[in-house]
Amino acid sequence: MLKQLVLITLVCAVFGQLQNEALPPHKSYKPYVISNAEFNSVLPSNFTWQNVNGTDYLTLVRNQHIPQYCGSCWAQAASSTLADRIKIARKAQWPDVVIAPQVLVSCDEYSNGCHGGNSGTAFQWIKEHNITDETCSPYQAYGHDNGLGCSAQIMCKNCMPNKGCWAQENAKVYTVAEYGDVKGEAQMMQEIFNRGPIACYIYATEYLRYNYTGGIYNDTSSYPGTNHVIEVVGWGEENNEKYWIIRNSWGSYWGEKGFYRQLRGVNMLNIESSNCNWAVPLDTWTNDVRNTTKVTEVSNNHTNNFRHTTCIRESNKNSTQLITGPLPHEYINAASLPANWDWRNINGVNYLSFTRNQHIPQYCGSCWAHGTTSSLADRINIARNRTWPDIALSVQVVLNCQAGGSCNGGQPMGVYQFANKQGIPEESCQNYLAADPKKATCSDTQRCLDCTSPIPTNTTVNPGTCWAVKQYPNWKVSQYGSVTGADKMKAEIYARGPISCGIYVTNKFEAYTGGIYKESTAFPMINHEIAVVGWGTDPQTGVEYWIGRNSWGTYWGENGFFRIQMHKQNLAIETDCSWGEPIVE
Secondary structure, eight states: OHHHHHHHHHHHHHHHHHOOSBOOOOTTOOOBOSSOOOOOOOOOSOEETTOBTTBOOOOOOOBTTSSSOOBOHHHHHHHHHHHHHHHHHTTTOSSOOOBOHHHHHHHOTTTTTTBOBOHHHHHHHHHHHOBOBTTTSOOOSOOTTTTOOOOHHHHSEEEETTTEEEEOTTOBOBEEEEEEEEOSHHHHHHHHHHHOOEEEEEOOOHHHHHHOOSSEEOOOOOOSSOOEEEEEEEEEEETTEEEEEEEOSBOTTSTBTTEEEEEOSSOGGGTTTSOEEEEEEEOOTTTTOBOOOOGGGOOSOOTTOOGGGGOEEOOSTTSOOBOOSOOHHHHOOGGGSOSOEETTOBTTBOOOOOOOBTTOSSOOOOHHHHHHHHHHHHHHHHHTTTOSSOOOBOHHHHHHTTSSEETTEEOHHHHHHHHHHTOEEBTTTSOOOSSOOSSOOOOHHHHSEEEESSOOSSTTSOOSEEEEOSSOOEEOEEEEEEEOSHHHHHHHHHHHOOEEEEEOOOHHHHTOOSSEEOBOOSSOOOOEEEEEEEEEEOTTTOOEEEEEEOSBOTTSTBTTEEEEESSSSBTTTTSSEEEEEEOOO
16 A cells, blocks of 8 residues: 555656646736726735635536546636636626636647646636636546647537537637736735635645645745646634635545645745736626527537437336435425525525536436436535535436436436435546446446546546545435425425426427426326426416426526426426435534
């Protein structure tokens, strides 16, 4: 075991000498500053965007090193910094926008893809070209330097069974109004306090990478330059020690839930002597700005080839349940419930996790796993009162462990049974690949993975040195069961959170773009799984409706969600639902 640890450390040390992930800005880089703001705020001793007056303004934790090693820290820091600033600008309202680092790794040729880059030039590239979210372009840990170059599909992709993939025409796009640099403790603090997190450069050591588990990191050694890019989200003081609060991109199992603290004011790891990068997001969300991909850019014919045809969703009705306490409909009178209840906005708080897309980077009929895991993640957020950190559960682990099915369909109740017996790790343990493993063993590496160099030279080469992570967040449920009928569904959602439900998807529903949907079908046969997160009543017509979360990306429907009529003409949405109660300590 000791020899293995030494080997990994030496590999990383050699890599650190040969490959610098934090590169100087491209020669064409020039800050684009409009406001020329000079801040002189009176700063508190402790401040973090993890908790500002009880609100968490940060998006989910990422892992740059899976499913294979990629030196994309610069893209991770830039995309998370921009995503967090968008969340701040939107006052943490639904939906969370998760900017896609893959677009930068593949398309930003100011930087070197998986062989390193610069967050400042990343912001410059975004200003020049726009960027999309994770439901358009999932992180694949390859770049333009090793086999995954820029294309319209990298900007935004969609796939259907049997016919392949194409560039999605109506993707939501994001950009920056201005970007620039700050340096030194005082300027860094003013920028963070007044406008949001910043991307900064450090000299990351092997000890920090492999040995840090928590506390205020103290390393006053002298190091040459920088080799890693992180996001600084705040600062604090403890026992007369000043520190920075930093988001890393090494997974939620690393450090303090993916973050760490290091000494402030002493230029530790060269953090205060190097330029940090900031960007101010331009509001593209209020008017729902979309891209303008032309039909000629579509790479495969997808006419009349509907996504729902291969997502076989098995019924829950004969499944074993585990119920250990009273059910909400037994103690809540549905008539006493409010006319509108929506977990996207309860007293101004959004409790929902980020939106997913099951169909990329290739088609996968995993609706049964998405509807359940998103409902569980939302319930964890609710039980934790939406405090930091944001939780996202790994759908890929569910596939790797065949916890109910595969990319050819499955049974939602199987996910809850698996969560009860074994637990589900977070997304940064196993990011979504939209594929079944060659052999599903639910091994330690198929549950939680980490990788180091060498960087693959192309997309068919061995992914370097990877190993199973032994300690990681693992979420379980204490009980699970089924629920049917509008009144029981309302009680369950109101008391404990979103539920997963089967639905009969038709070609007409697939073309849904907004509004309260209804459709009459003689014999609805459930073929898809979604989550129901609330309900409402139309003020003009008095029609009651369900609020559903889909797993087809933010470009579908109403930001990836839909509304459908309650009680009738609703594609059997009230006939086969399920729930799980997460264990939150």
